[in-house]
Amino acid sequence: MDLLNAFVALLNFVIIPAATYGSQLALGALGVTLIYGILRFSNFAHGDTMAFGTTMTILVTWALQGMGITLGILPTALLALPFGIAATALLVLGTDRAVYRFYRRQKAAPVILVIVSIGVMFILNGLTRFIIGVDDQRFADGARFVISARDFKEMTGLAEGLALRSTQALTMIVAAICVVLLFWFLNRTRTGKSMRAFSDNEDLALLSGINPEKVVAVTWIIVAALATIAGVLYGLDKSFKPFTYFQLLLPIFAAAIVGGLGSPLGAIAGGFVIAFSEVTVTYAFKKVATYVLPDALAPSGLLQLLTTEYKFAVSFAILVIVLLIKPTGLFKGKSV
Amino acid sequence: MKLPPALLFALVAALYIGTGFVQSWNSTLTILNMGLVSAIMALGLNMQWGFAGLFNVGVMGFVALGGLASVLIAMPPVPEAWAAGGARLYGGLLLGAASVAAAIFTFNRMPPGRARLLATAAVMLLGFVLYRLTFDPARDAVEAINPAATGYLGGLGLPVIFAWPAGGLLAAGAAWIVGKTALGLRSDYLAIATLGIAEIIIAVMKNEDWLARGVKNVNGIPRPVPYEIDLQQSESFQGWAASANLPVETASTLTVKLLYGCLFASVLILIIIALQLALKSPWGRMMRAIRDNETAARAMGKDVTRRHLQVFILGSAICGMAGAMMTTLDGLLVPGTYQPLRFTFLIWVMVIVGGSGSNLGALLGGLLVWWLWIQVEPLGRLFMEAITWPMPDGSWLKAHLLDSAQHMRLLTMGVVLLLVLRFSPRGLIPER
Numbered sequence: 001m002d003l004l005n006a007f008v009a010l011l012n013f014v015i016i017p018a019a020t021y022g023s024q025l026a027l028g029a030l031g032v033t034l035i036y037g038i039l040r041f042s043n044f045a046h047g048d049t050m051a052f053g054t055t056m057t058i059l060v061t062w063a064l065q066g067m068g069i070t071l072g073i074l075p076t077a078l079l080a081l082p083f084g085i086a087a088t089a090l091l092v093l094g095t096d097r098a099v100y101r102f103y104r105r106q107k108a109a110p111v112i113l114v115i116v117s118i119g120v121m122f123i124l125n126g127l128t129r130f131i132i133g134v135d136d137q138r139f140a141d142g143a144r145f146v147i148s149a150r151d152f153k154e155m156t157g158l159a160e161g162l163a164l165r166s167t168q169a170l171t172m173i174v175a176a177i178c179v180v181l182l183f184w185f186l187n188r189t190r191t192g193k194s195m196r197a198f199s200d201n202e203d204l205a206l207l208s209g210i211n212p213e214k215v216v217a218v219t220w221i222i223v224a225a226l227a228t229i230a231g232v233l234y235g236l237d238k239s240f241k242p243f244t245y246f247q248l249l250l251p252i253f254a255a256a257i258v259g260g261l262g263s264p265l266g267a268i269a270g271g272f273v274i275a276f277s278e279v280t281v282t283y284a285f286k287k288v289a290t291y292v293l294p295d296a297l298a299p300s301g302l303l304q305l306l307t308t309e310y311k312f313a314v315s316f317a318i319l320v321i322v323l324l325i326k327p328t329g330l331f332k333g334k335s336v
Numbered sequence: 337m338k339l340p341p342a343l344l345f346a347l348v349a350a351l352y353i354g355t356g357f358v359q360s361w362n363s364t365l366t367i368l369n370m371g372l373v374s375a376i377m378a379l380g381l382n383m384q385w386g387f388a389g390l391f392n393v394g395v396m397g398f399v400a401l402g403g404l405a406s407v408l409i410a411m412p413p414v415p416e417a418w419a420a421g422g423a424r425l426y427g428g429l430l431l432g433a434a435s436v437a438a439a440i441f442t443f444n445r446m447p448p449g450r451a452r453l454l455a456t457a458a459v460m461l462l463g464f465v466l467y468r469l470t471f472d473p474a475r476d477a478v479e480a481i482n483p484a485a486t487g488y489l490g491g492l493g494l495p496v497i498f499a500w501p502a503g504g505l506l507a508a509g510a511a512w513i514v515g516k517t518a519l520g521l522r523s524d525y526l527a528i529a530t531l532g533i534a535e536i537i538i539a540v541m542k543n544e545d546w547l548a549r550g551v552k553n554v555n556g557i558p559r560p561v562p563y564e565i566d567l568q569q570s571e572s573f574q575g576w577a578a579s580a581n582l583p584v585e586t587a588s589t590l591t592v593k594l595l596y597g598c599l600f601a602s603v604l605i606l607i608i609i610a611l612q613l614a615l616k617s618p619w620g621r622m623m624r625a626i627r628d629n630e631t632a633a634r635a636m637g638k639d640v641t642r643r644h645l646q647v648f649i650l651g652s653a654i655c656g657m658a659g660a661m662m663t664t665l666d667g668l669l670v671p672g673t674y675q676p677l678r679f680t681f682l683i684w685v686m687v688i689v690g691g692s693g694s695n696l697g698a699l700l701g702g703l704l705v706w707w708l709w710i711q712v713e714p715l716g717r718l719f720m721e722a723i724t725w726p727m728p729d730g731s732w733l734k735a736h737l738l739d740s741a742q743h744m745r746l747l748t749m750g751v752v753l754l755l756v757l758r759f760s761p762r763g764l765i766p767e768r
Contacts, residue, residue, distance in 0.1 A: 246676075
């Protein structure tokens with residue numbers, strides 16, 4: 001029975017949170033990796049794109065709630081999501097038109113585009129703060145739990161409770177749907193295939209008559225959708241604060257690079273690798289160990305490798321280790 | 337449209353002097369002192385990006401290390417804390433460093449394969465356990481000593497000026513570690529590596545209370561210049577202020593700020609002279625050759641990775657020095673104030689706007705962008721007041737717009753950066 005309790009504790013405090021966070025990171029990293037694959041630069045504005053998309057969704061959510069429209073047990077934000085995605089898509093397409101296209105036509109070096117994206121990051125960051133301010137915003141409604149710890153204990157009679165919040169379940173389900181749709185799109189549709197061709201070899205793709213502007217526009221729209229969904233899921237699960245989204249840039253980049261920049265499969269794997277490492281390294285394993293070990297060997301300390309404040313250090317350390325062993329990432333990204 | 341550098345500097349000077357007339361000379365000097373420090377940071381980054389094409393987005397970390405140095409050098413030591421566990425604490429740290437070294441040694445000496453990975457992991461795990469066993473109790477003992485006032489080991493109690501080179505050394509050490517791991521890889525990876533290391537440095541400074549009190553902050557760092565209150569009480573100064581027709585309070589604050597300004601300006605001038613000489617020397621030509629065509633430079637027999645490491649360390653050291661100077665000016669260390677938008681990306685705006693690869697450009701960019709950063713807020717408020725003027729008082733939109741004026745800053749910086757990149761991509765003072 002103790003082993004079962006240990007497993008439940010692990011599930012509750014490590015596996016479910018890490019899987020949730022991993023799904024959010026994976027969606028973020030997919031956006032970064034798509035931009036890298038098609039437009040060939042690391043987009044520093046991605047965190048702020050997520051923040052902008054979430055802001056738009058929050059505003060629509062509030063409006064819907066104000067009109068008395070809700071989704072019952074599901075968060076109203078799901079209903080607002082399409083509006084948020086549309087607004088973000090318009091924004092990134094506008095940015096591409098006004099800013100990035102010029103450098104693309106000039107065939108500017110990738111690093112110039114990175115610096116340009118820093119400018120865009122400043123603007124988006126300012127814009128988001130301008131619209132919604134710098135404070136924490138809560139916009140989650142609907143049922144809070146799929147299973148609460150107490151219900152679980154009553155149902156199973158275990159000492160350890162298992163709580164599954166509805167936002168966690170929602171995150172994993174929505175992320176899985178997004179990934180399936182994205183891969184279906186990339187592998188099965190004509191536009192998706194031309195995107196992959198463009199990413200593999202630009203010149204060859206141009207020769208075979210692919211319209212680069214269309215590929216770029218579709219990429220931006222997909223990225224806007226992924227960024228908004230990732231941002232909204234993160235906001236529902238934790239809370240929305242513009243600055244936090246800017247800080248997510250590091251784990252998202254780490255996930256994309258660990259998986260191999262430019263590889264969508266890698267971005268997903270990287271997201272989970274980073275999330276699971278962050279959570280396991282900063283989790284205090286004392287509880288689990290007390291269940292598993294005999295009393296005589298019970299640990300006196302918390303069995304925590306690092307405090308949670310060092311989670312950035314974990315993303316970074318994983319990044320360095322993977323790069324030293326496999327410089328192109330786990331799933332052979334491209335090198336520009 | 338290209339303006340001559342002398343005219344550009346005259347325009348920036350006019351902005352500062354105008355601030356003196358419109359607002360106050362006190363604000364001019366406040367902005368100028370921070371502008372000088374920012375210009376030094378920009379020179380450090382320009383050395384990495386402009387001379388060598390290294391993409392460093394971790395300026396914040398090196399600046400913060402400089403700030404740490406001013407605490408470690410200038411604050412008085414806390415003898416009780418040293419007695420409680422200072423030696424054990426540093427012993428633990430040495431043990432940690434030794435286990436990393438042992439792990440690297442094991443990795444390098446063993447043939448590749450599964451055995452090597454296992455052995456390295458075992459060495460690291462053992463080292464980690466030993467380190468925690470030595471370090472943790474010592475840390476707790478030190479942090480328990482009067483935590484409201486100290487709770488840390490304190491510094492060396494030396495004059496704060498020594499912190500400036502020390503900050504450079506600390507930053508150089510961190511840069512060596514980053515460079516060793518990330519410079520051999522592609523440029524994007526260096527960017528992410530520096531971004532990561534900067535966040536880690538801030539996390540360490542926020543959490544390791546024994547080092548610099550963490551988020552409890554250190555204040556009252558000794559000054560290299562006299563205190564206003566001492567000046568006000570000195571009779572000769574009172575006489576001088578009277579003869580200059582200034583109230584004593586104003587005269588003392590202006591004098592202190594001017595003294596800081598002179599100290600900063602002399603460091604800045606020394607650095608600029610050194611950098612100009614370096615840029616014009618064979619070394620500078622080699623660096624630019626490597627930047628412009630790495631493959632060709634490598635074919636000519638230049639050790640590109642080594643040169644990159646060298647320039648990365650030097651540039652970071654300059655940023656570290658600037659960080660120490662900034663903390664000296666503030667007189668306090670607040671780890672929570674280090675934010676990437678301000679200490680990394682704003683420095684990037686300075687370098688790009690000024691002109692990457694040009695030292696005068698970095699100086700101009702530093703002074704100009706810092707002035708803008710400060711003045712956009714009042715200007716933004718004026719602008720918002722102007723556009724909301726026709727709106728009825730108490731309207732929701734009016735209040736929101738006036739409140740948001742403070743966020744104009746980031747927006748403006750982004751617009752400035754994009755405009756310069758678009759219409760004058762080589763900056764205001766291009767590299768020759």
